[in-house]
Amino acid sequence: xxxxxxxxxxxxxxxxxxxxxxxxxxxxxxxxxxxxxxxxxxxxxxxxxxxxxxxxxxxxxxxxxxxxxxxxxxxxxxxxxxxxxxxxxxxxxxxxxxxxxxxxxxxxxxxxxxxxxxxxxxxxxxxxxxxxxxxxxxxxxxxxx
Numbered sequence: 603x604x605x606x607x608x609x610x611x612x613x614x615x616x617x618x619x620x621x622x623x624x625x626x627x628x629x630x631x632x633x634x635x636x637x638x639x640x641x642x643x644x645x646x647x648x649x650x651x652x653x654x655x656x657x658x659x660x661x662x663x664x665x666x667x668x669x670x671x672x673x674x675x676x677x678x679x680x681x682x683x684x685x686x687x688x689x690x691x692x693x694x695x696x697x698x699x700x701x702x703x704x705x706x707x708x709x710x711x712x713x714x715x716x717x718x719x720x721x722x723x724x725x726x727x728x729x730x731x732x733x734x735x736x737x738x739x740x741x742x743x744x745x746x747x
Contacts, residue, residue: 611665618650622658626668626682633671633679633699673699674730689727695740698733 605615613619625642626634634642636659640652659680662668668680673692679699687708688701707727715722732740 607667611662611667613661613665618654618658619661621646621648621650622655622662623667623682626680631699632701633681635677635679637677639680671699673697673728689729691729691731693733693735693738693740694730695732696735696738698735698738 605620608615608619608623621643622639625639629638629642636652636655639659640650640655643650643655659668659670663670663680666683669683671679671681671690673679673690675694676692676697676699686703688703689707691700691702692698711725711727712722732738
């Protein structure tokens with residue numbers, strides 16, 4: 603995303619908007635809360651307040667530049683809207699979010715909609731489980747290995 607994307611979205615090019623777009627475009631993890639973005643700004647010695655981060659994210663969401671997600675057990679997180687559909691899987695232990703796309707699942711959803719006589723316009727699939735990362739707090743809890 604560049605400054606031209608801001609202009610296309612009808613937004614004035616400002617330093618806070620540019621910095622927040624840069625963070626969303628380059629940081630990992632890809633799904634970030636407003637607080638995560640604010641921490642990145644602080645680490646970069648940027649003088650942009652948390653209220654500004656929230657305001658910019660709301661503007662970006664309204665303009666279609668970002669997508670807001672409310673995954674179970676997490677605060678709202680944002681990701682750049684790059685126009686490609688994908689689904690998510692979320693770790694209930696550490697909150698890690700991963701994206702995936704599966705053509706078989708997508709086709710099956712279309713079949714279900716057609717069988718039930720629905721014209722499918724959009725959908726969201728979120729899978730919840732426990733990841734196998736060694737540093738996940740839930741890894742050794744309750745016998746999970």
